[in-house]
Each structure stands twice: as C-alpha cells, then as structure tokens.
Amino acid sequence: MSLEQLKREGALWQGRRPQVAADRHLPSGWSVLDEVLGGGWPRDALTEIISESHHGLPLLLPLLARLSLASRWLAWIAPPHVPYAPALVARGIHVERLLLVRDVSAEQCLWAAEQALKSGGCGVVLAWPQQLQAAQLRRLQLAAERGDCPGVLFRPPRAARQASPAALRLRVRPAPLGLEVEALKRRGGWAGGHCIVPLPVVADPV
Template identity: 40%
Template sequence: MPPSALPDVWRASELAVSRAPVQPTGHAPLDAQLPNGGWPRSTLVELLLQQSGIGELQLLKPMLRALSKDQRIALVQPPYLPHARALRTWGIDTSRLLWLRADRAGDALWATEQILRNGSCGAVVLWQTHIRSESLRRLHLAAQSTDTWFWLMRPLSCASEASPAPLRLGLRPAVGGVAVDVLKRRGPACDAALYIPLPDMPAGRHPLHHENAPAVQFAPAAITARNAAPVLV
C-alpha cells in the first residue's frame, strides 16, 4: 500500500493531517497554509513579531471572539493596558477576559503553566521577550495536557532559536494588514509571505505612522512615540 493511502503516514512534502482539533483562523489565505486548516488546539503556537502593535491581536480576533461566547480567555503579561471598550467593539465578551500582570517573567510563566494545566480557560495569550528553551518545553507539555488554545508572542529576532512549537509564524507590518511568514509547520516550507488584510487597520499607510487610525488596535498603532501612553487594543 503506498504511503499516501495510509491515514497516519505524513510525508514532508504535504501538509500534515491529524486528528487534533483545530479552529479556522478566520483568514482564508492563512487557513490554506496551516495543517488541518486552522489554529491547532492543545499545542504551543508562536507568533514572532517584528514589533508590537502591528495587528497581532487582530489576527486572533475571530478566534477570540468565538471563544469568548462561552469560555474565558487569559491575557498574560501583555505589553500594554487592555482597552475593554475597543475589545467589546470587536464582539469579544470582556466579562470573560482575565488579565494577568506579573512583576517577574518567571511568575508570568508559572501562572501560564497553571492555567494551561487546570484547563480553566479556553485560550491563553502570553507575551514574553526572553524565554529559556526548558520553559518553552514545559509550556508545550502543559498545553498538550489540556483542551486550550495557546499563543506565545515573542520578538521576531527569536526565529533563529530552536523551539518545540510545531507552528511558528513571523508577523511584519503591511499596509492595511499584516504580512505572515510561515516559519515552521508540519509540512513543506512556505517560501512566500502571506498578506492578511485586517479590517481595523488603517488602509493606505503604515499603521504605526497613522495618527488618525481607529482606536481598535492591539498596540499603539494609532500613537507615535511622542504621544500618550499606548493601550492594549
């Protein structure tokens, strides 16, 4: 029997197909490049950012909106203050949001691991600048033990570092959206960057340089360094 006829045999030239649950991202071009066509559950997914505020949380908006209907969502160590009213305009139930801010990175990692292991939230989004490989492995194992979606936001400069995450995406700013590089997936290499339009991003110019951009932004997309303190979304 040829390998292609065996359901449990994966060839590196093809996108992997597994029994693990996935949820569509809400962005058709991205779904087409992901194994099983969506965000995988019970695993570590890394989003590596050129800089904060380029639309990374908007990329997750369809998923977070769907989960917030009946599950809690934990935002751990976000770089900016959450903006509840903006999140509500996205259709996210803010009563189900849990915002955790720790004094030390180790405390944030510990809290994330506990949330993953006890399954108290449907999704966890963690922001970290520096994280050791052993901590990545612990988080990945914790994610595998529960029915939770888990995203880790890290700098794009970490792309060269080894990671147990089966899915790693690099995010760069793009006019009216975001450019996504599939850095790691269970399947063939994806050489071309994907352009994902984001409706809430200001069209026609770089979001970080648009002073009149909509307030519904994850990071200070509408604020320059000379302006007021940024907020999350």
C-alpha cells in the same frame, strides 16, 4: 519498469503535503491565513508569533470572539498594555471572559502561563514572556497538550533564531492594509507558507 510499478512495489517515494486532522485546529477567521496555518490555529499546542511591537494580536481577534461565547477563560498573561475593552467589544469579544494577569516578574509570567494552559479552564492563553529557554518552552508545550488549550506566545524578532518545540511559528510584519504572515514552522506541514491578511480599518486599537 514503469513509475506506476515502482510505486506499487514501494520502491518509489512520492512526496506529498502532510495532512493534519481538522479537529486539531481552530479556524482563524481568514481563509487565506487558514491555508498557511494548515487549517487554523493548533488547538492543543503552542504558537509563537514573532514580530516587532506585537503586530500579530489582530490575527487572533476572530478566534477570541468565538471562544468568548463559551464558558472558559481567555487568559492574557503579562501583556505590554491593558487591553482597550471598548475596542474588544467592537470586535465581538465578550470581555467578561477575559482573565488578565499583569505586573508580574518573568518567572511569574511563565508560571501563570503554564498553570493556565494545563488547568482545563481556559479556552486560550496569550502570553508575552521575556527571554525563554528551550526547557521552558517544552514545559509550556506539554501544559497546552495536557489542558487541550491553545497557547500563543508573542516574541521579539530575535526569537526566530532559537529552536523551539512550538507546533507553529509565524513571523508577522505590517503590510499595506493588513499584515504579512510567514510560517517559519508548522506541525504536520511545510514551512515557508506566506500570505497577506487584510485587516479592517478601525477607529480604536486593541
């Protein structure tokens, strides 16, 4: 019996790369990164960016610039420092759409992130939480689904060892003239994708 006959009769499984609907993704602004992400950032789910010193934030700047043209808020929950407004403006981000929550406890950070995600009033929620438990991650994932809002958590390297319900998990490291991105987990696709995202040389950091 030939391979084609086995396939027609359902006796042969043929592996193929899973596909995820394009409208469930938001383009990143870099084609090389979109290939690793499976089309872009998940639009109604959690993404974890795992890195030292929050290296992954520049990857999101094109998305933030596009989303800031709409009426929904760009929520920043407990960032390690106040965003530098002139640098954001230089990258096309309308800073009047930023909603900044700072100087909060670990519990308040999670509460604010969950409320922002499920509110329906935010175009994206960025959060810098402290140590998270699996149940807390699940609550944030459900809130993102309910609010149809992408949530991005910036987490330290040790978080890579923790199981997570997040749709996308990336490990980000600095590279010459850019950032090295590795997909540790991707909804509807294979883990292990890898790329170098070239970043422009800018005068002021965000």
